[in-house]
Each structure stands twice: as structure tokens, then as C-alpha cells.
Amino acid sequence: MYHYHLLHIERDAMKLVSILVIVTLNGLINAQLWSYQISPPTAILERYFKFLNFIGLDKTPERTDTASEIPLPTTSSTTATSTSTTVPPPQFESWLEIQQNTSFRAILQNINQNGVIVASPSKQNPNYYYQWIRDSAVTVRTLISYLEEHHDNNTKASHSHSQVSNLIELYILNNYKLQRTPNRLGDFANLAGLAEPKFNVDLTAFNEPWGRPQRDGPGLRAMTIIQFIDYLNRTDGEVIHPELQNSNYIYQKIIKPDLQYICQYWNESGFDLWEEVDSIHFFTSMVQLKALQMGIRWSKYFQDEDGTFTTKLINSFDVLKQHIENEFGFVSFGFDHVVESPRLLDSGERLGLDIATILAVIYAHENDDKEQQTGEPVANSMPFNVFNPHVLNSISGLIIDMRQRYPINKNRFGVALGRYPEDVYNGIGTSEGNPWFISTSTASEFIYQFIYNLQIQKSNLVIDDTNRQFFQPLINVTGNEYTLEYNSSDFNSLITKLVEYADSFLDVVRTHTDSQGRMSEQFNKNTGFMQGAKELTWSYSAVWNAIRWRKKALAI
Numbered sequence: 001m002y003h004y005h006l007l008h009i010e011r012d013a014m015k016l017v018s019i020l021v022i023v024t025l026n027g028l029i030n031a032q033l034w035s036y037q038i039s040p041p042t043a044i045l046e047r048y049f050k051f052l053n054f055i056g057l058d059k060t061p062e063r064t065d066t067a068s069e070i071p072l073p074t075t076s077s078t079t080a081t082s083t084s085t086t087v088p089p090p091q092f093e094s095w096l097e098i099q100q101n102t103s104f105r106a107i108l109q110n111i112n113q114n115g116v117i118v119a120s121p122s123k124q125n126p127n128y129y130y131q132w133i134r135d136s137a138v139t140v141r142t143l144i145s146y147l148e149e150h151h152d153n154n155t156k157a158s159h160s161h162s163q164v165s166n167l168i169e170l171y172i173l174n175n176y177k178l179q180r181t182p183n184r185l186g187d188f189a190n191l192a193g194l195a196e197p198k199f200n201v202d203l204t205a206f207n208e209p210w211g212r213p214q215r216d217g218p219g220l221r222a223m224t225i226i227q228f229i230d231y232l233n234r235t236d237g238e239v240i241h242p243e244l245q246n247s248n249y250i251y252q253k254i255i256k257p258d259l260q261y262i263c264q265y266w267n268e269s270g271f272d273l274w275e276e277v278d279s280i281h282f283f284t285s286m287v288q289l290k291a292l293q294m295g296i297r298w299s300k301y302f303q304d305e306d307g308t309f310t311t312k313l314i315n316s317f318d319v320l321k322q323h324i325e326n327e328f329g330f331v332s333f334g335f336d337h338v339v340e341s342p343r344l345l346d347s348g349e350r351l352g353l354d355i356a357t358i359l360a361v362i363y364a365h366e367n368d369d370k371e372q373q374t375g376e377p378v379a380n381s382m383p384f385n386v387f388n389p390h391v392l393n394s395i396s397g398l399i400i401d402m403r404q405r406y407p408i409n410k411n412r413f414g415v416a417l418g419r420y421p422e423d424v425y426n427g428i429g430t431s432e433g434n435p436w437f438i439s440t441s442t443a444s445e446f447i448y449q450f451i452y453n454l455q456i457q458k459s460n461l462v463i464d465d466t467n468r469q470f471f472q473p474l475i476n477v478t479g480n481e482y483t484l485e486y487n488s489s490d491f492n493s494l495i496t497k498l499v500e501y502a503d504s505f506l507d508v509v510r511t512h513t514d515s516q517g518r519m520s521e522q523f524n525k526n527t528g529f530m531q532g533a534k535e536l537t538w539s540y541s542a543v544w545n546a547i548r549w550r551k552k553a554l555a556i
């Protein structure tokens with residue numbers, strides 16, 4: 001009796017304390033004192049709701065976004081092979097559906113009526129309210145992929161086709177104007193101004209000091225716009241906007257100047273995609289090469305300058321390719337990964353591991369199968385695809401480094417990835433680097449693309465000393481060389497493992513988005529809370545693409 005009484009008092013006291021904690025937490029959340037920037041990551045919220053459940057104050061987390069608009073997949077989904085190590089598949093899978101949709105909508109929110117794409121709506125700490133040539137081009141790739149997906153599959157698109165293609169055309173028109181806007185680097189007449197990295201939202205030049213030139217801009221823009229005219233060509237579509245006239249006009253007036261820029265400047269140093277280092281970079285050179293390769297096709301098609309321009313493009317392609325493979329030092333003796341900026345390796349400042357190399361591989365190769373149908377000659381093929389051992393060692397090198405570097409990665413299968421190990425940018429200023437949404441989702445996208453290519457190639461997989469590190473978390477290989485025969489049970493179970501591996505990176509993304517599916521640029525390496533520019537357009541684009549590639553990889 002006495003005992004029973006004591007227990008009761010203790011339990012009541014505990015309940016009282018718990019309720020006080022809950023009331024405070026609830027108050028904070030409801031009063032929105034947890035503003036966006038420091039909103040709790042999903043994992044923390046989940047633990048909070050579990051705790052509520054535990055003490056009998058059950059409150060199931062509700063997503064207040066568009067969950068209801070989107071048909072959730074039935075529990076027995078078609079993707080039986082996919083399991084995430086931490087989340088039961090149905091929950092993960094329905095998250096993917098919601099997040100892909102949320103991301104797409106968030107991208108559209110960052111595009112103004114006139115086709116200007118802002119990097120982020122954040123106007124201070126940091127101010128990303130500008131149109132970057134790179135971020136915009138990468139984003140429009142996603143819009144084009146969206147059109148392609150919904151065209152090929154004949155699926156019902158939740159965002160109207162015409163609305164999306166209209167935005168793409170406005171983006172193109174907008175870039176016609178940006179190309180011709182004189183800026184600190186020069187003007188349109190001498191082409192030098194094309195490497196200006198960012199412009200004000202009202203289309204005027206950004207005249208303050210910045211890391212310029214950034215020579216990936218013309219390459220990425222040309223690739224993106226060519227992808228659009230490729231798409232129109234394949235689907236018998238037409239340019240709608242009267243000012244853009246037709247594909248030939250777009251090629252002559254907008255694509256060609258960017259290609260000319262690349263022919264003239266590919267050998268010159270410039271700032272990297274992270275806007276920090278003036279040098280030669282793998283990312284920049286690869287997107288330039290890809291633009292040239294895509295440009296060759298259209299210059300042939302339009303018989304540009306009676307074929308003289310085609311010859312010029314082919315020559316530039318050949319020498320640049322040669323430099324990428326041999327001269328520039330991206331492959332360096334004693335190092336088994338791709339070196340992003342070789343000068344920094346020489347000076348001892350960086351090892352060269354950088355998610356930029358993986359982004360470059362993805363941007364340069366993700367449309368390989370579509371392009372193969374157009375019969376590209378082998379001589380024009382792009383180097384460094386997803387099977388390249390140096391590329392595989394880059395992704396695994398990053399994973400190994402960042403597993404240790406970021407405390408939140410403890411006991412994780414897939415891990416949160418940042419830009420490069422030596423990074424010190426915290427999203428506003430410099431202190432310590434953190435994981436990024438772009439990098440983490442790019443790891444999963446890369447692995448899905450690897451799976452996809454492995455499946456369509458239908459060939460055996462050889463694991464040896466050159467690529468063993470990449471497979472190390474997935475399969476125990478003894479001996480010097482191990483061959484997995486196509487479609488053997490070993491082969492298939494490795495595929496299953498690879499899917500789990502890729503999923504587990506996306507699951508990290510899931511953990512750090514907020515309850516609305518919003519994403520900033522980075523999340524803190526200790527606490528997991530988001531930081532840096534809010535609602536970063538590129539984050540949404542990267543996650544959307546990763547989920548798209550998951551579907552492609554699983555559909556085979």
C-alpha cells in the first residue's frame with residue numbers, strides 16, 4: 001500500500017515535469033519562435049512525437065504542406081528491392097513522393113514572372129537574392145527533365161506542361177539579355193562579359209567585387225539551352241515565345257556566343273563553381289567540354305558558316321578533351337581520385353576531393369543514353385563516366401572523409417556530405433564547413449545512375465584494386481579481382497545493396513529537411529539544424545533529380 005502510494009507520487013511528478021516540458025515545446029512551436037532558420041530537423045521532431053506518444057499525449061506529426069494533393073503510393077509499392085536501413089520502406093517511399101513534389105513547387109516559387117531565377121529568397125545573411133548563371137542553368141535542367149519525364153511517360157503532370165515550358169523560354173530570353181549586359185568583365189562584343197557569374201534580379205549588372213570570371217557559366221547555359229532544343233526536336237515541339245522565334249534563332253543568338261566563348265577561353269583560369277579559387281577546375285572544364293560536344297551536333301545540323309564553325313568546335317573539343325585527360329592534372333600520380341583544382345594539390349592546400357567532380361560527371365553523362373540514340377560518334381564521347389575508377393574513388397573518398405569529419409554522421413550507412421573536406425564556409429561567413437543538401441543528394445543520385453547504367457549495360461562487374469574502395473561498405477571482396485556475372489545472384493544482391501546505399505543518403509536529406517520539406521543550403525555538422533541561405537533553389541533541384549534517378553534505376 002505504502003509502496004504503491006510512493007510509486008504513484010513519483011509517476012505523477014514525472015508526468016507533471018513532462019507536461020511542463022511539452023507545454024513549453026508546444027508553445028515555442030505554436031508561437032513560431034522556432035523560426036525557419038532554426039526549425040527543428042525532422043529527426044528531432046520525430047523523437048519529440050515519440051516522446052509525446054510515450055507519455056500518453058499522442059500527437060501524430062502532420063505535414064501541413066500539400067500531402068493531401070498528392071496521391072500516396074500504396075504500401076506494397078513496386079520497388080520491393082528498396083529498403084532504407086533506418087526507415088520502414090512505406091514511410092520513406094511516401095516521403096520521396098511528397099518531397100519531389102514539394103521541391104518542384106519550391107523551385108517554381110523562386111522563379112519570377114519574367115523567368116528570373118533567384119538562388120534563394122534570402123536577402124540578407126546571406127544575400128542570395130540574385131540570378132546566378134550557374135544556379136539558374138542547373139535549375140532549368142530540372143525543369144526540362146520534368147517536361148521529358150511527363151512527355152515520355154504520358155503521365156499526368158501536376159504542373160502544367162505549358163506553364164513549365166513557358167518559364168524555360170522566359171529563362172532563355174532572359175539570358176539573351178544578360179549576355180548583352182555590359183559588366184565588370186567586359187561586354188558582348190568581346191565575349192568576355194559572358195563569364196560574369198551573377199546579375200541583379202532587375203537584369204542590371206552586379207558591379208561589386210566578386211570571384212570573377214566564372215567560366216562554367218557559358219558551358220552550363222549552353223548545355224541547358226541545347227537540352228531544351230533537343231527536347232523540342234525529339235517531341236516535334238515548337239518555340240512558342242515570339243521573341244525567340246525558333247530553334248535556329250536560339251542557336252545562333254544565344255547558344256553560339258557561349259560556344260564561341262568556350263573555344264576562346266577554355267585554356268584560361270577562372271573561379272571555380274564555389275567562387276573561391278582562381279585556377280583550372282575539373283567541373284568547369286567538363287561542362288565546357290560537354291557544351292562543345294552538344295554544340296557540334298547543332299552546328300552540323302544548321303550547317304553553320306558552311307561547316308567552318310563545326311570544324312572549330314571539333315578542334316576545341318579534341319584539345320580540351322586531351323587537356324582534361326592528360327594535361328590539366330585532374331589525374332595525378334599517386335592519387336586515385338579526380339583532383340578538382342590541381343593547383344591546390346600542388347600547393348598543399350587541398351587534396352582535390354570535391355563533390356564538384358561528381359556533379360561534373362552527372363551533368364556531363366546523365367543524358368548519355370538519350371544522346372546515344374542520336375548516334376554520336378565515339379570520337380566525340382565524354383571522358384570520366386560513372387564507371388571511371390577515379391570517379392568512384394572520389395565519391396568514396398568524400399564519404400570516408402566526411403563520415404569522420406561531421407559528428408552527425410556517427411552510425412550512419414549513407415552519410416551527410418559537404419562540398420570538400422577543407423571547406424570553412426558556414427553559409428554566412430567562414431568558420432567551419434558543414435554538410436550540404438546538394439552534396440548529400442548528389443551522392444544518392446550518382447549511385448542511382450551507377451545502378452541504372454550497370455543494368456542497361458548488361459555486362460559483368462569487375463571489382464579490383466582500382467575501384468574496391470567504393471564497394472567496400474557493400475560487399476566483402478577477397479583476392480585481387482572479383483567478377484560478378486551479370487544477373488547472377490551475387491550481382492543482383494549487390495544491386496539491392498546499392499539501392500539501399502543510395503536510399504540511405506536520401507534518408508539523410510529526409511532527416512534534415514523541416515516538417516514542410518524546406519531546404520536551405522547546409523545543415524549543421526553537430527546539431528543537424530539547417531543553416532545558410534534558406535529555400536536554396538539548387539538544393540531543391542538536386543533532390544528532385546536524385547528522386548527522379550531513383551525511379552529510373554528501379555524501373556529497370
Ligand code: NOJ
Nearest residue numbers: 126273274275276425428
Ligand atoms: C564563400 C563561399 O564559399 C562561396 O561559395 C560563396 O559563393 C561566397 N562566399 C559568397 O557567399
Ligand code: NOJ
Nearest residue numbers: 119132134135273274275
Ligand atoms: C554559393 C555556392 O558556392 C555557389 O556555387 C552558388 O552559385 C551560390 N552559393 C549561389 O547559390
